[in-house]
Amino acid sequence: MNIVVCIKQVPDSDKVKVNPETGTIIRAGVPSILNPYDHFALENALKIKKDTGGKLTVISMGPPQAVEVIKLALSLGADRGILLSDRAFAGSDTWATSYAISKGIEKIGNYDLILCGQMAIDGDTAQTGPGIAHHLKIPQITFCENVSIANGKAEVSKLVDGGTLDMQAELPALITMTMPSDYLGIYPSFLDVFDAQDKPVETWSAQDVGAEAKNLGLEGSPTRVDKIYAPERKVQGEIFSGSANELADKVLEFLKQGRFIK
Numbered sequence: 001m002n003i004v005v006c007i008k009q010v011p012d013s014d015k016v017k018v019n020p021e022t023g024t025i026i027r028a029g030v031p032s033i034l035n036p037y038d039h040f041a042l043e044n045a046l047k048i049k050k051d052t053g054g055k056l057t058v059i060s061m062g063p064p065q066a067v068e069v070i071k072l073a074l075s076l077g078a079d080r081g082i083l084l085s086d087r088a089f090a091g092s093d094t095w096a097t098s099y100a101i102s103k104g105i106e107k108i109g110n111y112d113l114i115l116c117g118q119m120a121i122d123g124d125t126a127q128t129g130p131g132i133a134h135h136l137k138i139p140q141i142t143f144c145e146n147v148s149i150a151n152g153k154a155e156v157s158k159l160v161d162g163g164t165l166d167m168q169a170e171l172p173a174l175i176t177m178t179m180p181s182d183y184l185g186i187y188p189s190f191l192d193v194f195d196a197q198d199k200p201v202e203t204w205s206a207q208d209v210g211a212e213a214k215n216l217g218l219e220g221s222p223t224r225v226d227k228i229y230a231p232e233r234k235v236q237g238e239i240f241s242g243s244a245n246e247l248a249d250k251v252l253e254f255l256k257q258g259r260f261i262k
């Protein structure tokens, strides 16, 4: 089973700051981590590799410092690490990003299963995984908490409102992952980190993966960001006062008026 896990380096914060003039993410001064959802995908992939054998490759598109998350993945047990890094990728929206990553995966070749995080905690669109599946023309299942391989198919439990759906996909398939129910949060030992320093990370340019310039960067990005802002939350509350019995009556009346109860 040849597995590819798409991993993204993200700022270590869920409070991403945005430049109000350019609408771009301010990364300076913010420490970076592996996107937590990609850690879920990586841990699940390592489990599948242990069960089925095969090769686990991680791929990331980003600036040269994104090599850090690839090294982390290698220290956790990934066999091969690839960084897509090129000025031609700068300014890419999710459409162009997923195109570039799909070209990288095509170059890796011979893949059975592609795992992505459900979303990146900075961009937060959850569009990249589905975009990659679209470009590669393979089936996809999103928002899965467990993935395993049985009878040559991917078996997943997909989260839906009020429960989970058990689903199967023919391989090759792309699955996006949320936290597995048996997630351990594994981290490498000091020795694993040390060993990973000697493992090479391949850096590929747009040309290396055969990505056309017109489909990359701002030119290849159909998304136009008009404005980025924190949504205003207008919470209207009511504070009741009185004795315990009076409060109970008031809450009951409030619930009846709101038709929450009869």
Ligand SMILES: Cc1cc2nc3c(=O)[nH]c(=O)nc-3n(C[C@H](O)[C@H](O)[C@H](O)COP(=O)(O)OP(=O)(O)OC[C@H]3O[C@@H](n4cnc5c(N)ncnc54)[C@H](O)[C@@H]3O)c2cc1C
Binding pocket: 006, 007, 008, 035, 037, 038, 059, 060, 061, 062, 090, 091, 092, 093, 094, 095, 097, 098, 101, 115, 116, 117, 118, 119, 120, 121, 122, 123, 124, 125, 126, 127, 128, 129, 221, 223, 224, 225
């Ligand atoms: C017009 C426009 C211009 C932009 N310009 C820039 C820019 O100049 N520089 C910049 O850094 N960002 C830029 N972005 C943001 C960039 O497009 C997104 O960060 C990227 O497409 C991933 O989207 P996301 O963060 O919403 O990830 P999601 O779609 O939420 O991520 C889901 C999963 O996809 C995979 N994934 C996502 N991104 C990567 C990646 N890079 N490598 C490997 N796997 C990945 C991971 O498995 C992740 O868990 C721009 C966005 C727009 C709309």
